[in-house]
Structure formats: C-alpha cells, structure tokens
Amino acid sequence: MSKLGPIDLEILFLGINRDGRFNEENIENSSLKRLGVGRILDSLASLKDRKLIDLNKDGSFSITDLARHSLWDNKMPLWVKVLKLLEVKSFTTEDIAKYLKIQEEKIDIEIENLRKNQMVLMAPQRVDERIVKSYEILPEGIEKLRIVEKEGVEKHQLGNNAKPQVEILAIINQVIKDINDSEITLEKKESITSKLSQIKEKLEI
Structure with missing residues (x-):
C-alpha cells in the first residue's frame, strides 16, 4: 500500500471516528474545511483510487478494510x-x-x-x-x-x-x-x- 500523506490521514481518521462512514457535511464541519473544495476532492479521488475509501450510492464514503489495516488493525x-x-x-x-x-x-x-x-x-x-x-x-x-x-x-x-x-x-x-x-x-x-x-x-x- 502506498504511503499515507497528512491529508489522507485526516480524512481516514474522520471516517474512523464516525464508525467508518462520512459525507460532505462531516468534512465541512471538520478542520478539513480549511483546505478548500478542490484539494479535498483531489484527496478523496486519490484515496478512492488506492482503494482506501469507497463511494456509496448516497454520495457518502466508507472506510475500506485496507484502510483500517493501515493503522487501526x-x-x-x-x-x-x-x-x-x-x-x-x-x-x-x-x-x-x-x-x-x-x-x-x-x-x-x-x-x-x-x-x-x-x-x-x-x-x-x-x-x-x-x-x-x-x-x-x-x-x-x-x-x-x-x-x-x-x-x-x-x-x-x-x-x-x-x-x-x-x-x-x-x-x-x-x-x-x-x-x-x-x-x-x-x-x-x-x-x-x-x-x-x-x-x-x-x-x-
């Protein structure tokens, strides 16, 4: 698995603290808001490409088992x-x-x-x-x-x-x-x- 960056860690930690599931509203109400929409979207796309998060049908995101194994196994x-x-x-x-x-x-x-x-x-x-x-x-x-x-x-x-x-x-x-x-x-x-x-x-x- 590729190395996590600081923003990757923040996003995954947000999901871990919400029982493995988070959405745009959760991001908006977190410290991640400081990064701006473009940077957040790029980070989410990168995490999805690396199979660390999944995009759900309702637009929310789920932490994958691979992501949990990285630090929370x-x-x-x-x-x-x-x-x-x-x-x-x-x-x-x-x-x-x-x-x-x-x-x-x-x-x-x-x-x-x-x-x-x-x-x-x-x-x-x-x-x-x-x-x-x-x-x-x-x-x-x-x-x-x-x-x-x-x-x-x-x-x-x-x-x-x-x-x-x-x-x-x-x-x-x-x-x-x-x-x-x-x-x-x-x-x-x-x-x-x-x-x-x-x-x-x-x-x-």
Whole structure:
C-alpha cells in the first residue's frame, strides 16, 4: 500500500471516528474545511483510487478494510502502528495516542522502546510556552517497516529494551505533563523538567 500523506490521514481518521462512514457535511464541519473544495476532492479521488475509501450510492464514503489495516488493525503490533503513523509526519505522544485511539501511557512506553532501538528520534519543541516532545521516524525505522511489510509482522518483533523502570518513566512523563500544564512560570517549568530529565538519565530509562 502506498504511503499515507497528512491529508489522507485526516480524512481516514474522520471516517474512523464516525464508525467508518462520512459525507460532505462531516468534512465541512471538520478542520478539513480549511483546505478548500478542490484539494479535498483531489484527496478523496486519490484515496478512492488506492482503494482506501469507497463511494456509496448516497454520495457518502466508507472506510475500506485496507484502510483500517493501515493503522487501526487490532492484530497489528502497536510498535508497527506507531512507525507507520510517524512515516506520515512527526507527532507528539498525545497526537499519536489520538490518531491510533490508544491510551497515551501505552504510547509512552512503546515510543521509548522504539527510541532505545534507534528507530525514532525525539525532538523537544516549544508550543504555547510549553515544552513538548515530538517524535520522528529514523531511516532505521523506515527500513524496519519495509522489511515487515515484505516478510510479514509475525516474522519480526521489536527487541524489548524496556526495563522494569517503565512504570517510573510513565510517572515522570505524567509529572512533566502536569508541570507544563500548570500556571507556574516558564523558567520554573524548565528548571523542574530539567531535573526530572536528569533523574531519567540516571535511571537509564
């Protein structure tokens, strides 16, 4: 299957959130409206050509099984889903959890394991005076995806480098999130999160 683009992802996610079926009104009432009619129609046509959506008799669209298999197949390992999503574009763990419809705590653990296996890269970004972690796929992650797609998921597993401290990692990440969401000064936030990051490094998690 061809690689999904950011707009493809938005359209398919709209359908997934509506039990696999959506229409022009749903698109009009979503953030996709910003793209304009021409661009949306081109994207819908491309998705239909790639058999990711079907056009129904009433003019609505349905998400195909092929599209569901791309990111929302329950039989697919979570680490594969995360890599596939990051191949579309870089995301924060919050966005990854949203698009994959998985609890953020589970994403935190999986993304850390991918990072330790050198398949994704974390890059801190400042958003609205908050420091967030954005992740992007590395060439090693892309290569792993190609191998999995060619040989099958059942033949490949991701080395589990996660240590017993993963629960500590989840707690620290939640504390960092709470701090960034609080109303204390940015300087104080950076000071506290820096100290928490040092703890993570000392624990090697």
